[in-house]
Amino acid sequence: MATGSDAKPKLGATKDRILTSTLALFNERAPDRVTTSEIARSVGINEGNLYYHFKTKEALVLALFKKFESEAVDLVQASARSTSTEIGVYSGFLRDWFSLVWNFRFLFRDLSALVASAPSLTEPIKAVSSGMQSAVRHMINQMMQAGFISVPEKEQEPLLANVWIVSTYWAVYLGLQEGVVNLKEEHLGWGLNQVSSLFRPYLSGEARDALDSMLNR
Amino acid sequence: MATGSDAKPKLGATKDRILTSTLALFNERAPDRVTTSEIARSVGINEGNLYYHFKTKEALVLALFKKFESEAVDLVQASARSTSTEIGVYSGFLRDWFSLVWNFRFLFRDLSALVASAPSLTEPIKAVSSGMQSAVRHMINQMMQAGFISVPEKEQEPLLANVWIVSTYWAVYLGLQEGVVNLKEEHLGWGLNQVSSLFRPYLSGEARDALDSMLNR
DNA sequence: GTCTATACCAAGATAGAC
DNA sequence: GTCTATCTTGGTATAGAC
Numbered sequence: 001m002a003t004g005s006d007a008k009p010k011l012g013a014t015k016d017r018i019l020t021s022t023l024a025l026f027n028e029r030a031p032d033r034v035t036t037s038e039i040a041r042s043v044g045i046n047e048g049n050l051y052y053h054f055k056t057k058e059a060l061v062l063a064l065f066k067k068f069e070s071e072a073v074d075l076v077q078a079s080a081r082s083t084s085t086e087i088g089v090y091s092g093f094l095r096d097w098f099s100l101v102w103n104f105r106f107l108f109r110d111l112s113a114l115v116a117s118a119p120s121l122t123e124p125i126k127a128v129s130s131g132m133q134s135a136v137r138h139m140i141n142q143m144m145q146a147g148f149i150s151v152p153e154k155e156q157e158p159l160l161a162n163v164w165i166v167s168t169y170w171a172v173y174l175g176l177q178e179g180v181v182n183l184k185e186e187h188l189g190w191g192l193n194q195v196s197s198l199f200r201p202y203l204s205g206e207a208r209d210a211l212d213s214m215l216n217r
Numbered sequence: 218m219a220t221g222s223d224a225k226p227k228l229g230a231t232k233d234r235i236l237t238s239t240l241a242l243f244n245e246r247a248p249d250r251v252t253t254s255e256i257a258r259s260v261g262i263n264e265g266n267l268y269y270h271f272k273t274k275e276a277l278v279l280a281l282f283k284k285f286e287s288e289a290v291d292l293v294q295a296s297a298r299s300t301s302t303e304i305g306v307y308s309g310f311l312r313d314w315f316s317l318v319w320n321f322r323f324l325f326r327d328l329s330a331l332v333a334s335a336p337s338l339t340e341p342i343k344a345v346s347s348g349m350q351s352a353v354r355h356m357i358n359q360m361m362q363a364g365f366i367s368v369p370e371k372e373q374e375p376l377l378a379n380v381w382i383v384s385t386y387w388a389v390y391l392g393l394q395e396g397v398v399n400l401k402e403e404h405l406g407w408g409l410n411q412v413s414s415l416f417r418p419y420l421s422g423e424a425r426d427a428l429d430s431m432l433n434r
Numbered sequence: 435g436t437c438t439a440t441a442c443c444a445a446g447a448t449a450g451a452c
Numbered sequence: 453g454t455c456t457a458t459c460t461t462g463g464t465a466t467a468g469a470c
Binding site for chain 1: 246249342372381387392394411417419
């Protein structure tokens, strides 16, 4: 995304290539079940070289989390700035967040294991999660003011929690129940629909139509 | 549940004690992060002895799953037999299933990792999951006929999937977001409320009252 | 059925040549 | 920066005495 001279865009710096390969592997299987030798092989370098770039396996996890974190922060900030009452904005945010979680899904597969293997992540993870919550809360409030949605006071917090839970774990369900082994991008629509259906009962007719047209895209 | 003479109920046979301790440890941390030596220590026996009773670590997982499975089957069958249109039956089933998932929560923390470490579980897990789905589907149908609930045709399947997702992963959310480290039985009510709130928008006034009184117990 | 001792192995990590 | 070779650790599992 900022390589001095992009004459040979085929391969980035080794460090970047390592991160790319590692992310793919971690998304496939939990980090504990991906060995450093496997990572090295998939990058096409030697294991010793891998350790030159990242002194420990945990450093890899940390580096990947940093990338996720910065993207998440961008997203939340963008949504905080937005004051548009355009209906598409809300579904757009949902879609972006959704896609981000998907790209870094290894982080969410077993959060407690993740934190156990990299304790320094405890607070950052909590922070991102809270930030996302506030963003959704903000979004819902704006939608309520615009008359797109109407959620009884007492049901708001449970709804928020469920949005978080479903947007994080729909992929696991799909993998298990439908027997989908290698989840691909096209399954993202399924998950998006699951999260949307949490909101649907509370939507106005107009908002429901907008949501449906977004889902059909 | 069928011990020849129950004169000394204080301690069961070693095999049972092993399973009890192991379940507790697995619920605390993922099986991969619980060592056999730890298990032996917590049972109060030697590691060699542990291996006498269970030849491999996987055998422990399998044995625990069997217990879960049989309880799950009982539950689903009981609900299939029931033709009562008593409102409490539905919330009762939900509560039972919920408590079962809670008792064996280690099975659900990272299903893909579980299946990877014990591939023979793939089909049984899928079967239990489907069985539970049908039970909930059956339950919803009966509730609809009794006029307690009204879910539009198109929203039924997404709702079912969300019930499964939330009833399985609420504990993870709580652990992360509220900073609850050692989840205890009292948190069960919180999770039950999350699942209930998925149904709430579709309930009749009468059913909603029944649900609320169940939740307050 | 329970223990002690020990083999085995895979994975993370380091040293040092190129 | 990249490689080869090697060390180290800790966890699973077995042998065999009691």
